[in-house]
Amino acid sequence: MRELLTPAQMGACDAFTINHGTPGIDLMERAGQAVADVAKAMTPKNGRVLVLAGPGKNGGDGYVAARLLASAGYDVRVAALGDTRKLEGDAKWAFDGWNGDVLPATELDTSEFAAYGLILDALFGAGLTRGLDGAAAALVQAVNHAEKPVLAVDLPSGLDGRKGQALGPAVQATSTVTFHRLKPGHLLYPGRALCGAIRVADIGIHHDAISAAGFTAQLTGAYLTEHLFDLSADAHKYARGHVLVIGGPPEKAGAGFLSASVALRAGTGLVTLALPPETMAGSVGQYPALMRARCADARDLARLLRDDRLTACALGPGLTPNEATRQMVYAALDSKTALVLDAGAITAFAGMVTPLFERIMARSAPTVLTPHSGEFKRLFGDSETNLSKIERAQKAARGSGAILVLKGADTVIAHPNGRADCTYVNANAPPWLATAGSGDVLAGIVAGLLAQPDTAHNDPQHQTATVALGVWLHGEAGQPSGPALVATDLEAALQTVLQRVSPSQFIAVQG
Ligand SMILES: NC(=O)C1=CN([C@@H]2O[C@H](COP(=O)(O)OP(=O)(O)OC[C@H]3O[C@@H](n4cnc5c(N)ncnc54)[C@H](O)[C@@H]3O)[C@@H](O)[C@H]2O)[C@@H](O)CC1
Ligand SMILES: [K+]
Structure with a gap:
């Protein structure tokens, strides 16, 4: 668990796993499941959860979590950023699996955010390409202003997972669930402070994926004590x-x-x-x-x-x-x-x-x-x-x-x-x-x-x-x-x- 993967390397691990026979929707289902499990621990049963779903697969994880939370008895509301008719692939599959309403995020009354027990941030993850602006930036600022518990999916939206920096506004999460391995953005400041408590969920990535995709660095840990000099008794x-x-x-x-x-x-x-x-x-x-x-x-x-x-x-x-x-x-x-x-x-x-x-x-x-x-x-x-x-x-x-x-x-x-x-x-x-x-x-x-x-x-x-x-x-x-x-x-x-x-x-x- 010590390797750190850039978002690109994580994407390559996903692709490697999919190419070796695991459907992408299985990975997304497990990712959504991990998110729902942490969400359940953060808010009481039957609590109100607002899921903010973005235009890519990070949003897909959000739709899966919304379905699982609703079926577990939570009062779930979903708001989508972007045109949901443009959703593709696994994200579209996840969207289709959500049976409730989806409100355009631009129509949300942000003053009502305070009424939710938990906000699930599934706007942007590994696919962030630039700083947030426009409607996305306004939404992120409203989330931060609400001062409610926020669970970020993979990365707090707006945070660059490779650099640990945000070029525009970024979500201040209470907790973040990421997948398979930590990314540099979870550890490098200011990213680390935006993530809150971090959990790494196993979503069934192929065990050879990291050797194929590469990694960028390793997290230190107690395991390094194996490098302590082994003293012979008569030294x-x-x-x-x-x-x-x-x-x-x-x-x-x-x-x-x-x-x-x-x-x-x-x-x-x-x-x-x-x-x-x-x-x-x-x-x-x-x-x-x-x-x-x-x-x-x-x-x-x-x-x-x-x-x-x-x-x-x-x-x-x-x-x-x-x-x-x-x-x-x-x-x-x-x-x-x-x-x-x-x-x-x-x-x-x-x-x-x-x-x-x-x-x-x-x-x-x-x-x-x-x-x-x-x-x-x-x-x-x-x-x-x-x-x-x-x-x-x-x-x-x-x-x-x-x-x-x-x-x-x-x-x-x-x-x-x-x-x-x-x-x-x-x-x-x-x-x-x-x-x-x-x-x-x-x-x-x-x-x-x-x-x-x-x-x-x-x-x-x-x-x-x-x-x-x-x-x-x-x-x-x-x-x-x-x-x-x-x-x-x-x-x-x-x-x-x-x-x-x-x-x-x-x-x-x-x-
Ligand atoms: N099969 C897979 O590859 C898996 C992916 N997973 C999830 O997929 C996520 C990555 O999904 P994607 O690669 O689709 O990326 P994202 O969902 O993070 O975002 C991509 C979308 O956001 C848009 N975008 C990027 N920066 C923007 C900005 N500043 N303003 C407005 N729009 C912007 C892009 O044009 C694209 O439509 C991960 O973070 C993770 O949550 C997980 O479901 C595990 C499996
Ligand atoms: K996110």
């Missing part, structure tokens, strides 16, 4: 990897400490925090497990990185975006360790990306860039409005040679190979994870995971999954604190998450 600390974190000047020194301490929590055996001389004093008591090294400039860093026991390096949290930082990044890029570039190490290259990307591409060890949307724009621009966030991350990864972590409530992780099986969307991050220091923690988790030995080998799928695991763990760790979360809570929460997901290897001896 020594050097066998568990060694991370070097570069800390910044005193006024931003906390960032490096956050990254470093959490890198240790992520399971790496040793972490050294490299600090400029003015930050070296103080704070040892709080972080006794960290080793420290003096690092005044790029030359010091190059010297530190000559230690070939180092397996990963995190650079950027707490660093000032300037020439000195750029030189440190170059020194780090010349090393053989996995590298996470964040914050100041990203912004330092605004408007001067060519030398950065050339050096990243020349590396054999993985390089990870973790920009939030502002940092992303500084490196890659924001002119490509027709691309989804997934496609933007894939393109930026290809262009930079780095594994891209495009952060946000809908973080996308993409490998430079651009492959869907090396692309992830993360959806477990609570809104309060957007807090000072949260990004430093993420950089530390990712470096801590990449440092561990079995992630060092050069398999793009494995490396990207490891980075995606870091993003997922960060989201999980952010949940228990609630809105009071501060970044330092994440370290203890990460410990709890890892306790939960790590299999115990200890042999209990009965005495």
